[in-house]
Amino acid sequence: MTSTSAGGSAGRSAGELFDLSGRVAVVTGGSRGMGREMVLAFARAGADVVIASRKLDNCEAVADEVRSTTGQRALAVECHVGYWDQNDALCERVYDEFGHCEVLVNNAGLSPLYPSLYEVSESLFDKVIEVNLKGPFRASAVFGKRMFEAGGGSIINVSSVAAVAPSPNETAYGAAKAGIHAITQSFAREYAPRVRVNCIMPGPFLTDISKAWDMDAFNERAENEIALARGGEADEVVGAALYFASEASSYTTGSVLKIDGGTAWQTG
Template identity: 45%
Template sequence: MELFRLDGRRAVVTGAARGLGRTIAEALAQAGANVVIASRTLSDCQAVAEEIAASTGRRTWAFVVDVANSSEIKRFAEEVSSVFGPVDILVNNAGINIRGAAEELSEADWDAVIATNLKAPFLCARAFGPAMCERGWGRIINIGSILSAVGLPGRAPYASSKAGLLNLTRVLALEWGKKGVTVNAICPGPFATDMNKQLLSDPAQYEAFVEKIPMGRWGELHEIAGAAVFLASDAASFITGSALFVDGGNRRNRVEQPRGGHRSGIPGLTEWRICQSWMRGRDTGKELPRISRIARICSLAADANEIEGIIGLVCVIRVIRGRHFWCVWLNSGCDWPRAEFGVQALACPGQCSLKAELRT
């Protein structure tokens, strides 16, 4: 389909010498884009650039850059624009992972991961994004991880960097949305890449990961290609600030479903204690739903596997001056379909702040 073609587009892919980055670079070229292969090793970049050019007939260029160095990124952006032309597509793929328990990791370990995985995408977006905004068209794709949304022991720097990258994606989408630039994230699950060699070489760890994947296997490199081409194309013109999880269902299986008693009227909560709450806004004059109604909505969301709509969700019923006030607050940033269930919130997240202690 023409919607997925990238003919004439110019793309930059960081960390493109191997693994997912190389696969994405090749997929963009196959869809018609000319591609800059960026990495820290010239020989690797050149080899990949030559292979992609030979197999696709597209123009490629190898460029060595340390993406965590602001001066190098500035030079990189200037040279790419001068030699290759205006960049339409930026894929922030470069990343590293240093594993270990939090108490065993050094400050240098933390800084290295944050610099490559979070600082670098910001620097690259800042270097290429404004020109995209001026031209009125652009695609920025940040390669996150399943750990953008869930935690995993021994991955403090990596998980923190990828969670931060997902929120950077949302912020840039808000800032550049009206300027024709979309900013989205692809969040892969376990793939057989160099970064995961340690897991692949340990049968016990490998099987532990596989058990949590509904599809019962790790991803194959080519399975990331479709997501990248889609988000880079006109087919995704009305998608921004989103995260596309390519993980075989792994994220859903890692988030625990609510369970427990129903004493509070909300499934999964056996004790419900409001520590502090305050609300601003006026009474809408409309009848507010009772707690049973809110419990039903929570249950429907859980049944629909809308995990993002359950994490961080607090339903509050409180009598203030004889009136029942309520709020549904989502701190996950997702668009939970209140209207579908006929719910009208008296206060939105910007109008209601609260702290609650929920015991399951």
């Protein structure tokens, strides 16, 4: 089953609109946090799934969880998206294993801490751009081309509110995520009308990255700066991911959806 630009919800139930049966969904950074939650949600919706990240053991653990809890096929693939050729290899592995792919989620990302902008090294800057921007660019190109040739699909990028309201603590990261917004629109045009390309823009989520936060300071700030007065939980990305992956969003492409608890409301 493929997802194309043709669609419409007339006569279909919510369950039918969000059904992913017969599809294959690839999630980079899929072994933990929001990536893991998207993998599990796609499998529960009927998709076979591919979990890709740098640590194969973690991917295998999620693949085992998918098989045991949903009965769907699950493939674990070691992949560092910051390397151009590993995105190509991931695509080839998916098509060799399944013969098709309808959903790609460019979720892998990182934002290392640094003492000051002056002290950001060239290697750190390059690493942030490679993982957060170069990888999604290449993955979108290779998977998008195959999806287009097959008749349709959905690419979901994951950015951050840092793309529109970057702080000095995440400048390179914010620049890369702003780039994600740009390539979302570019690829939406490149592979139209068959492949839809959209972006989820999360705010502060309480995933592994939050373990480095001063939570007392964060909670105090959340009371004043976040409309919902808290950080997001990893599974709260699921609704947006299922929407973009499924026929529920059949007339949506080139869009950026904030799921930030109201974090970015002050910046528009």
